[in-house]
Amino acid sequence: MAKLKVGVLISGRGSNMASLVRAAWDEDYPAEIACVISNVGNAPGVKIARDAGIATAVIAHGDYPDRETFDRAISAELEKHHVRLVALAGFMRIQSPWFPHHWRNRVINIHPSLMPLFPGLRAQQQAIDAGARITGCTVHFVTPEVDAGPVIAQAAVPVLAGDSEDKLAARILRQEHRLYPLVVRWFGEGRVSLADGRVEVKGVKPGATLLFSAEP
Numbered sequence: 001m002a003k004l005k006v007g008v009l010i011s012g013r014g015s016n017m018a019s020l021v022r023a024a025w026d027e028d029y030p031a032e033i034a035c036v037i038s039n040v041g042n043a044p045g046v047k048i049a050r051d052a053g054i055a056t057a058v059i060a061h062g063d064y065p066d067r068e069t070f071d072r073a074i075s076a077e078l079e080k081h082h083v084r085l086v087a088l089a090g091f092m093r094i095q096s097p098w099f100p101h102h103w104r105n106r107v108i109n110i111h112p113s114l115m116p117l118f119p120g121l122r123a124q125q126q127a128i129d130a131g132a133r134i135t136g137c138t139v140h141f142v143t144p145e146v147d148a149g150p151v152i153a154q155a156a157v158p159v160l161a162g163d164s165e166d167k168l169a170a171r172i173l174r175q176e177h178r179l180y181p182l183v184v185r186w187f188g189e190g191r192v193s194l195a196d197g198r199v200e201v202k203g204v205k206p207g208a209t210l211l212f213s214a215e216p
Helices: 015-024 044-051 067-080 098-102 123-129 165-188
Strands: 004-010 031-038 055-058 085-088 107-111 134-141 151-158 192-195 198-201 210-212
Touching: 004 015, 004 044, 004 067, 004 165, 015 031, 015 044, 015 085, 015 165, 031 044, 031 067, 031 165, 044 055, 067 098, 085 165, 107 165, 123 134, 123 165, 134 165, 151 165, 151 198, 165 192, 165 210
Parallel strands: 004 031, 004 085, 031 055, 085 107, 151 210
Antiparallel strands: 107 134, 134 151, 192 198
16 A cells, blocks of 8 residues: 655754654555655754755745745645645644645644644744643644644643743654554555544544653
C-alpha cells in the first residue's frame, strides 16, 4: 500500500515538522513527508528539512497581493508533490477561506491548548493567566475559523505553580511531538473520518485519543 504523502507548512524552527520527519523514517510508518513549505526564507526548519533530504520551497507571503493568491501558490506547490494531507506546524499565517475549502478534511493543525480553550497566540500564557490547572495541545481539522476546527486528538499536561510561559510551552511541546506523529499515522492508516462535526478514529477507543502526561 502506498504511503500517504504529507506536506508540512512551517514559519520557524520546525520542531513539530522534525518530529514528523523522524516518525517517517520508520519503514512501518504509513506516511511520508513529501515536501516542506515555509513562508519565511531563513526559517531554521527549512534547513532541517533540506538536511533530511526532503523537498523544500520558500513561498514568501509578502510577494503576493492578498491571502488567497498566496494560498493558491502554496496549494500549487503541494499539488506538485502529490500531497494528500497538509499538516500545519507552526505556520504563522491566517489562511483565506479558500484554502480549507479547497483542502477540505485534508488539512490539520496542532495548537498548544486543549481546544476550544485559549485560541490564538500565546495560548500557554493564556492558560497561566486563567489559572488553569491542566492545559495541553490539540490536533484538529482546519476550518475557515481560526483554531476552531473539529478536534482529532489531544494531550494534557499540568500547569504547575510558578510556571513561566516558556516552561509550560516546553512541557506542552514534548507532548506535541508525541501527538502529531500519532495522528498522522492514523491518517496514513485510513482510520480518521469526520461526520457532523465530530471525528472518529476507527479501531481506536475515544479515550485513546487523549494522551496525558504528569511530568513536571
